[in-house]
Amino acid sequence: RFQTPTNLRNQAPLRCGRSLAMESQKPMFDVEKFDDEFVQKLVYDALVWSSLHGLVVGDRAYQKSGKVPGVGMTHAPIALLPTPFPETYWKQACEVAPIFNELVDRVSLDGKFIQDSLSRTKKADIFTSRLLDIHSKMLESNKKEDIRLGLHRSDYMLDEETKSLLQIEMNTISSSFSGLGRLVSELHQSLLRSYGDQLGLDSERVPKNASTSQFADAMAKAWLEYNNPRAVIMVVVQPEERNMKTLAEVEKEGRVQEDGTLTVGGQAVAVVYFRSGYSPNDYPSESEWNARLLIEESSAVKCPSIAYHLTGTKKIQQELAKPGVLERFLDSKEDISKLRKCFAGLWSLDDPEIIKKAIEKPELFVMKPQREGGGNNIYGDDVRENLLRLQKEGEEENAAYILMQRIFPKVSEMFLVRDGVHHKDQSISELGIYGAYLRNKERVIINEQSGYLMRTKVSSSNEGGVAAGFAVLDSIYLN
Ligand code: ADP
Ligand code: MG
Ligand code: MG
DSSP: OOOOHHHHHHHOEEOOTTSOOEEOSSSSSOGGGOOHHHHHHHHHHHHHHHHHHTOEEEOTTSTTTTTSTTSSEEEOOEESSOEEEOHHHHHHHHHHHHHHHHHHHHHHTOHHHHHHHTHHHHHHOHHHHHHHHHHHHHHHTTOOOSEEEEEEEEEEEEETTTTEEEEEEEEOSSOTTHHHHHHHHHHHHHHHHHHHHHHTOOGGGSOOOOHHHHHHHHHHHHHHHHTOTTOEEEEEOOTTOTTSBOHHHHHHHEEEOTTSOEEETTEEEEEEEESSOSSGGGOSSHHHHHHHHHHHHSSSEEESOHHHHHHTSHHHHHHHTSTTTHHHHOOOHHHHHHHHHTOOOEEETTOHHHHHHHHHOGGGEEEEESOOSSSOOEETHHHHHHHHHHHHHOTGGGGGEEEEEOOOBOOEEEEEEETTEEEEEEEEEEEEEEEEEEEETTEEEEEEEEEEEEEEEETTOOOOOTTTTSEEEEOEEEO
């Protein structure tokens, strides 16, 4: 009864509940045909597994959640089964991870490129402007980051029309869910070990995912490079997560010593890992900006540095996609063509041709401000309206945005589980590939693909974002 992968590829047999194998070429497992009792059983096991293994998130409905550690948790929103994903694209996404890591590092060293690329954005977007101010201060004082730690996540969708793997964006700050990414892969592997026979699926086809330990290992190695055994790793979080440091606390308790050492509450800090600081909401007052500057001025390893942070902006993504720009940063022609292959159409709003096209066919574009964390993009008729508004308002304002080709991934029927309840929905998926990079001056210590995260959302939702409430955590099933 064991189905080999080859077998699966050829005929995708399916057995569920007490019904016998049903054969269909596509989709690989047709959830239409799952009987209810079987689905209930899977959901039950998935929820038990999640609780036992810490595949949980804070429950906003519970008042003490986020204030008292260990109190008020619920299972993470999940896809019940892994999403089929072609192996060739999986390999492609893994292969470019170290090249993107290298690219971020090279771009981060070119202060002028960052400042020039964002110079118009600076005028239109106060948040980016404040980040750039910190960046210019560092350039003026000739501040060098010898030890550079990048924990990135490059996101992709498989465009159904062109059959290509296209990059959605590169995250260089607060790349989320490397902790839960590993767990959701393990959940799916575990379910397939129990029910693989009935499903006609092989748990080995869910790729191993060491995202958590690889990121932790990179942080630990950065700490080693810093070489002060008494110094700690500080995780900077948003408020409501009480057992770590917020930016406001860093401002209150933080100092930079003569020798550049950052101390917080008298404790030396080797590595600062930002789980906050990527959104204007993270800077409700000048204190937070002061703290960000203080950290940047210190010798602590920052993940990310201000330069890495800015390199991850959508504006830089768009600049890098222009002809000839990658060539400024990378030497290998082969690497360049591998990256370029996953670039979607990206434009600034000072191109009248593209504006005209986007006003005519807004459904083929996404309009993006310089923001992170989901829920900020503009789609459909709103693209047209906003472009028309910006045309009236004149030049300056439009530099806050970029335009991107809209990617249309394949829609498939999936079971999504949230708050203990499962829904069968038409869904689309976005694959995130983690990348860790650590270097000390000329010595590259780590440059690797570091696990993955699939996020799946109902196809009618424009935005992704698990924390933002649009998507669920998922893994992949190679086919
Ligand atoms: P953020 O930094 O806020 O996560 P993204 O660029 O990732 O910004 O956009 C948020 C979500 O919007 C993505 O997860 C994806 O679901 C959707 N999205 C972004 N760009 C595109 C695109 N070009 N085509 C289709 N969907 C997109
Ligand atoms: Mg992002
Ligand atoms: Mg994103």
